[in-house]
Amino acid sequence: MVLDNLGSSLRGTLNDLRGKSRLSEEDVQGVVKEIQRSLLQADVDVDLVMELSDSIKSRALEEDPPAGTTARDHVLRIVYEELVDLVGESTDLPLEPQTIVLAGLQGSGKTTTAAKMAWWFSKKGLRPAIIQTDTFRPGAYEQARQMAERAEVSFYGDPDEEDPVEIARKGLEETKEADVRIVDTAGRSGLNEELVEELKQIESFVNPDRNLLVLDAAIGQGAKDQAKAFGDAVGIDGVVITKLDGTAKGGGALAAVDQTNSTIAFLGTGETVQDVERFEPDGFISRLLGMGDLKQLAERVERAMEESAEEEEDWDPEDLMEGTFTLKDMRKQMRAMNRMGPLDQVMDMIPGLGGGIRDQLPDDAMDVTQERMQDFDVVMDSMTEDELENPRSVSAERVRRIARGSGTSEERVRELLEQHKMMERMLKQFQGMGDADMQRMMKQMEGGGGGGGMGGMGPFGD
Helix, strand or coil, X not given: CCCHHHHHHHHHHHHCCCCCCCXXXXXXXHHHHHHHHHHHHCCCCHHHHHXXXXXXXXXXHHCCCCCCCCHHHHHHHHHHHHHHHHHXXXXXXXXXXXXXXXXXXXXXXXXXXXXXXXXXHHHCCCCEEEEECCCCCCCHHHHHHHHHHHHCCEEECCCCCCCXXXXXXXXXXXXXXXXXXXXECCCCCCCCHHHHHHHHHHHHHHCCCEEEEEEEHHHCCHHHHXXXXXXXXXXXXXXXXXXXXXXXXXXXXXXXXXXXXXXXXXXXXXXCCCCEEECCHHHHHHHHCCCCCHHHHHHHHHHHHHHHXXXXXXXXXXXXXXXXXXXXXXXXXXXXXXXXXXXXXXXXXXXXXXXXHHHCCCCCHHHHHHHHHHHHHHHHHCCCHHHHHCHHHCCHHHHHHHHHHHCCCHHHHHHHHHHHHXXXXXXXXXXXXXXXXXXXXXXXXXXXXXXXXCCCCHHHCC
């Protein structure tokens, strides 16, 4: 996730405060210096960094921690609140029929964003459609058509029409049954008169409910000038920041947007249509500080389970709470996990896992884990129905046969069997729980009551 370096360095600094009941000025200065260094590396404006760090320092030294709150948790809460304020609010985007125009420079990721947003709205129960009006960039029509197909949403474009306003007119007619219509516009290498005029014509004809500006995260502090320029030209109601998975300048873009009159609507975090999330400042900063994001995690779990149920009509995840746990069940769970997105993103959302534990893992640990899951799938393809139903029946001789048949190692086959045993043991613990036990466990995960759980919102005593 963007700003990972900021998150890990802050967590390390805050962990140095563990066990302290009072903070010295030297302790606070150490935290503030780390924040300054990390934010500057993330390309946040210098004046903004100094303003933020001064505020954190004065609050940490002047405010008394609430009763029962440690010095570390008190500082953590202050840092959390100040960073949430720094990145600003989320764009108001109701789940209702609307028309949205996307603007932005060439290469910012508008076409991909259109498909991602359409996919997101479709998962919220609305019927979206994409209207491609870019007649400037070669291949824009074909890319948009393919992306809409991947998102499984309606699409309109006309590669033979040269007038973008005419395409918009026909597109609105052809997609009148859609709830949400997303109009993708052309870009240029810079905001010139030609682009401004084209945007004004489309905006005037379409009369959208919202204009969203698409910004590449790598633009850093330049996001402020670009948001202002587009805002002056056609008016901007919100911003989508793309490519947050691969830039150290994302902090500059996030903070710069808040310095204009704009807010952030969506974050693009990868290349597939599913790699998008609604910007929620509290959840975003919570993940950054290693406190998880249960709301975002719950959304992904629900979506993955729904998609699994659609493909596996004979499988209900709740059935796992009863009966025998087979390798077939394990495979279905693994596929559901894959639908939740990259493992490192999922771990960021789990209180206690996204922070300190992840910091201790090698950089490629998540890639290895994903590769191993893929290997497990291949191994299971080489197993008989009886072996899938009764993994304990797999002898050493069968391990050798399965390894040869799957083209993997015997060690990988044994890893699969061991992983199954571990998951089976864990499931049996859940099966023995009553409702009260489950509620108590969830409260611990959220850290309810003073941070004694897994590092969720507990440090704030909320």
